[in-house]
Amino acid sequence: MNPLRPAILAAAGSSRMKDAVTRVPVTAAVVRRFVAGETRAELVPVARELLASGRAVSVDFLGEYTTEHVQADAAVAEYLSLIDDLAEADQMMPGAHTDIPRVEVSLKLSALGQSLGQDGPAIAAENLHKLCAKAVERHVWVTVDAEDHSTTAGTLEAVRQARTEFPWLAVALQTYLRRAEDRARDLAADGTRVRLCKGAYQEPATVAYRRRAEVDASYLRCLDVLFRGAWYPMIASHDPAMIDAALALAIENHCNPGDFEFQMLYGIRDAEQRRLVAGGHSLRVYIPYGTQWYGYLVRRLAERPANLAFFLRALADRA
Structure with missing residues (x-):
């Protein structure tokens, strides 16, 4: 199991960590890799595209x-x-x-x-x-x-x-x-x-x-x-x-x-x-x-080291 998993999951319940992550200007763009927007208006086109596939x-x-x-x-x-x-x-x-x-x-x-x-x-x-x-x-x-x-x-x-x-x-x-x-x-x-x-x-x-x-x-x-x-x-x-x-x-x-x-x-x-x-x-x-989306995102990062590496690379690239 990913040795970082306990620490990452602990971050899911940390309000301090949540504030730090969500205030980073580039976070929203990276989150879109795993979350199909914040509203139904953003979600529905994603669902349609997947259904069409x-x-x-x-x-x-x-x-x-x-x-x-x-x-x-x-x-x-x-x-x-x-x-x-x-x-x-x-x-x-x-x-x-x-x-x-x-x-x-x-x-x-x-x-x-x-x-x-x-x-x-x-x-x-x-x-x-x-x-x-x-x-x-x-x-x-x-x-x-x-x-x-x-x-x-x-x-x-x-x-x-x-x-x-x-x-x-x-x-x-x-x-x-x-x-x-x-x-x-x-x-x-x-x-x-x-x-x-x-x-x-x-x-x-x-x-x-x-x-x-x-x-x-x-x-x-x-x-x-x-x-x-x-x-x-x-x-x-x-x-x-x-x-x-x-x-x-x-x-x-x-x-x-x-x-x-x-x-x-x-x-x-x-x-x-x-x-x-x-x-x-x-x-x-x-x-x-x-x-x-914060708790969901953190759990996805904890599941696979590749997800965490992607997130960190994307933050570094966009910063």
């Missing part, structure tokens, strides 16, 4: 750990408009309204009010229902993102309850958590659509694997579980070893290319994204946008 999209309006009711309401309002805009962008493309929606929104329950005191989980669940109902109307999917380990149980329970009405609702599962394989089995048994990722938060060793080999081994075990029993696995990884393993498991379990999908982040491994699409595989690009 044969890729699907999952859009995240950045924001988490909401502490005020008005912020949660604003996030819901933005997502409602986002669902409309994405549906309209998709309708402009050939072959619209496929069985597997090509447009999706990704959201965090903490942005919908999960942390608003004792009533937070109920508020978030109500807001999630509202967004899922809107998504059904517009033929858009929804995935509930993973956050730090303290929210995992609450997130899985909220998704379980919502799936009684919206069985297509998906949830992200982080394989650096030690209980990931057991949770993968439970989700597969329930027929839940799962986005499998390695994880991007700073977690204690008591709940999360720290060594890269352990995280990778957990990913492969979970991947095997999903391909053997889940509906529509979603392989969210840029790691060539994980991609090759998914392709091998698909063959072993007689899965067609439309039975699963790969997912990659906006701005990372674009050539590999295009290669997979050219090979007939489904690939969805995770596109973030919004003003609260």
Whole structure:
């Protein structure tokens, strides 16, 4: 694992570091490598371009750990408009309204009010229902993102309850958590659509694997579980070893290319994204946008040293 990862992730929660980075005049231009703008007006053309290239999209309006009711309401309002805009962008493309929606929104329950005191989980669940109902109307999917380990149980329970009405609702599962394989089995048994990722938060060793080999081994075990029993696995990884393993498991379990999908982040491994699409595989690009990009950016830098090197080089070049 990247030895700089703990320090980089610690910076994600540092208001002092955030102020220092966001005040650098050239930062905004560099951030656009990973974030598709701060507004929907900036996002939509990016989504259209990706859809036109044969890729699907999952859009995240950045924001988490909401502490005020008005912020949660604003996030819901933005997502409602986002669902409309994405549906309209998709309708402009050939072959619209496929069985597997090509447009999706990704959201965090903490942005919908999960942390608003004792009533937070109920508020978030109500807001999630509202967004899922809107998504059904517009033929858009929804995935509930993973956050730090303290929210995992609450997130899985909220998704379980919502799936009684919206069985297509998906949830992200982080394989650096030690209980990931057991949770993968439970989700597969329930027929839940799962986005499998390695994880991007700073977690204690008591709940999360720290060594890269352990995280990778957990990913492969979970991947095997999903391909053997889940509906529509979603392989969210840029790691060539994980991609090759998914392709091998698909063959072993007689899965067609439309039975699963790969997912990659906006701005990372674009050539590999295009290669997979050219090979007939489904690939969805995770596109973030919004003003609260700092935490997201820092987690991306922590995941791969190449991302950090790119960021620092770009800052030096533009300074």
